[in-house]
Amino acid sequence: MYDVIFNVALHSFYNGIAKESYNEFREVSKTYDEITNGGKSWDFGSHTKEENQVYQRTNHGMQKHCIISTVFFVMAIESLINEYGSVYLGEDQFKDKEKLGIMDKITEFYFEVKGSKFPRDKQLYQKINDLVSVRNNLVHSKPITIDSRMMMKNTKEADEQFWGYINSMFGNNKSKLSKQKHMYEVLKQSYSTYEDLRDFLKGVDTRIKS
Structure with a gap:
């Protein structure tokens, strides 16, 4: 019998959960687009009680599946980065950087491997x-x-403040309107981010497994 040492990480499992929730989000989004005629503003006063209930359930479903998917995508990415750091740096050196934020881990670990900065562009x-x-x-x-x-005012400043409130809760927390992204937009652009990062890291160091 041979002793075999191998790494076990949960990033693929987390990514699977994120993808499942994303697919649910996409299906509910189709229903939302149908009942709102392409995402138009919903006027509760001009719809029946039953129609309003369908709208609320659909809107809630979109939010729920988007949040679940977003959280698990980030869990998958952090778990992947942690495996990468642990494999490449070794446990002792990895522990020194374990408490860093995700973006700092990515840049620090990449620098350790390549000797250059992670291409932020x-x-x-x-x-x-x-x-x-x-x-x-x-x-x-x-x-x-x-x-x-302020919200009652029909001004650009009021509009920016309103969307700033929304963005601080369900977005990328940018104060400038032109840089704000709602969680739906961010999720849609992030479907393959885990795989893209995994493939990128594999190109840097072949010890990372899928």
Whole structure:
């Protein structure tokens, strides 16, 4: 009998859960588009009680599956990064960096392998950053104070403040309107981010397994 040492990580399992929830999100989104005629604003006063209930269930379903998928995608990415760091750096050196944030882990571990900075201009880096930002907003949710007087004003400033409130809860937490991304948008662009990062890291070091 031979003693065999191998790594076991949960990133593939987490990614599978994220994909399942994403597919549910996509299906519910189709229903949402149908009942809102392509995502138009819903007027509760002009619909029946039953129609409003269908809308609320559908909207809730989209939010639920989006949140589950987002959280598990980030769990998959962090687990993958942790395996990569553990395999490449060794347990002792990895422990020194274990408490770093996800984006810092990615850049630190990449530097250790390549001796150069992670290319932050790559779409991959931005997708991961957006995904992590949304996850952090969801997981570390804080109450917000809304100025109703400002919301009543029909001005650009009021519009930006309103969407800033929404973005601070369900987005990438950017104050500038042009840089804001809602969690739905971020999730849709992130479907293959785990695989893209895994393939990228495999190209750097062949010890990473799928």
